[in-house]
Amino acid sequence: MDNTPLFWLAFNVFVLALLLLDLLVFNRKAHVVRMREALGWSAFWIVLSLSFNYLVYRWLGKQAAMEFLTGYLIEKSLSVDNLFVFLLIFTYFKVPQQYQHKILFWGIIGALILRAAFILIGAALLAKFQFLLYVLGAFLVYTGVKMATSAGEPEIDPDSNPVVKFLSRHLPITSRLHEGRFFVRKDGLRFATPLFVVLVMVETTDVVFAADSIPAILAVSRDTFIVYTSNVFALLGLRALYFALEGLMRLFHYLHYGLSLILIFIGGKLLFQEIYHIPMGISLGVVGFILSMSVVLSLLLPKKDVKPVSTTADQQE
Numbered sequence: 001m002d003n004t005p006l007f008w009l010a011f012n013v014f015v016l017a018l019l020l021l022d023l024l025v026f027n028r029k030a031h032v033v034r035m036r037e038a039l040g041w042s043a044f045w046i047v048l049s050l051s052f053n054y055l056v057y058r059w060l061g062k063q064a065a066m067e068f069l070t071g072y073l074i075e076k077s078l079s080v081d082n083l084f085v086f087l088l089i090f091t092y093f094k095v096p097q098q099y100q101h102k103i104l105f106w107g108i109i110g111a112l113i114l115r116a117a118f119i120l121i122g123a124a125l126l127a128k129f130q131f132l133l134y135v136l137g138a139f140l141v142y143t144g145v146k147m148a149t150s151a152g153e154p155e156i157d158p159d160s161n162p163v164v165k166f167l168s169r170h171l172p173i174t175s176r177l178h179e180g181r182f183f184v185r186k187d188g189l190r191f192a193t194p195l196f197v198v199l200v201m202v203e204t205t206d207v208v209f210a211a212d213s214i215p216a217i218l219a220v221s222r223d224t225f226i227v228y229t230s231n232v233f234a235l236l237g238l239r240a241l242y243f244a245l246e247g248l249m250r251l252f253h254y255l256h257y258g259l260s261l262i263l264i265f266i267g268g269k270l271l272f273q274e275i276y277h278i279p280m281g282i283s284l285g286v287v288g289f290i291l292s293m294s295v296v297l298s299l300l301l302p303k304k305d306v307k308p309v310s311t312t313a314d315q316q317e
Contacts, residue, residue: 045237068226079238082209089201095198116228148261174191258291
C-alpha cells in the first residue's frame with residue numbers, strides 16, 4: 001500500500017495528541033476515577049476505535065477492516081486478564097486510587113513502545129521464515145489449553161519478581177508515596193518511591209501478557225499497521241476499562257475459558273491453513289460468538305462463592 005507511511009505518521013501523531021490531552025488537560029491532577037467517569041471514557045474509546053475501524057474500511061478495504069476488528073476484540077478481551085493482575089498489584093502495594101490512573105497512564109505508554117517493537121520484529125520474522133507460522137499456531141493452541149486448565153486467578157508475588165529484586169538491590173527506595181511522585185531527592189540523593197516499583201511491576205506484567213496477545217493478532221493479520229493500530233486502541237481504553245470493571249472482573253468467570261477457546265481456534269486456523277482456509281468474516285463471527293457466550297454464561301450461571309473484590313478504596317475507608 002503506497003500510502004502506508006502516511007498512515008503510520010498520521011496515526012502516531014493522532015495518538016500522541018490524545019495522550020497529551022489526557023495527561024495535560026483531563027487528568028492534570030490526581031483524583032479518584034468514579035464509575036460514571038470510567039464508563040464515559042470507556043464509551044469514548046470504544047466509539048473512537050469503531051470509528052477508526054470504519055476509516056480502515058474506507059481506506060484499506062473490507063478485509064483490512066475485519067482484520068482490525070478481530071484483532072481489537074482479541075486484544076480487548078485478553079486485556080481483562082491484565083486488568084485483574086493490575087488490581088492485585090494495586091491491592092498488594094496499597095496504592096491509593098487517586099494515583100492508580102497515573103501509573104496506568106505511564107504503564108500504557110511503555111506498553112505501546114514495547115508492543116510496537118514486538119509487532120515489527122514478529123512480523124519481520126514471519127515474513128522471512130514461513131515455517132514460524134506453524135510454530136506460532138502450535139504455541140497459541142498450547143497457550144489456550146494451558147489457560148483452560150489453569151485455575152484462572154493469577155497470583156502476585158512481588159518479592160519473587162526478578163526486576164523488583166534488581167531494583168531493591170541497586171536503587172534506594174523510600175517507604176512513603178510522596179504525593180504520587182516516582183522519584184524524590186533526599187539529602188542530595190535520588191530515591192525511587194513505591195509507586196515506581198508498582199509501575200515496573202505493571203510494565204513487566206504487560207510484557208508477559210504481550211507474549212499471548214501479540215502472536216494471537218499476528219495470526220489474524222500480517223499487516224503490521226493493522227496489528228499495531230488494533231493493539232493501540234485496545235491499550236488506550238485499558239485504563240477506563242479497569243476503573244469501570246474494577247468491581248466486576250471476578251464475575252466474568254467463563255470469560256477465562258472463552259479466551260482459551262479463541263486462542264485454540266486461531267492457533268488451529270494457522271496449523272490447518274493448507275488444508276482448509278477459514279475466511280476472515282467467519283473468524284470474526286467465531287471470536288464474537290465465543291466472547292458473547294462467555295459473558296452471557298457468566299451472568300446466567302454466576303459463581304456461588306464470588307465475593308466482592310477488595311479494592312484500595314475499601315482499605316482506606
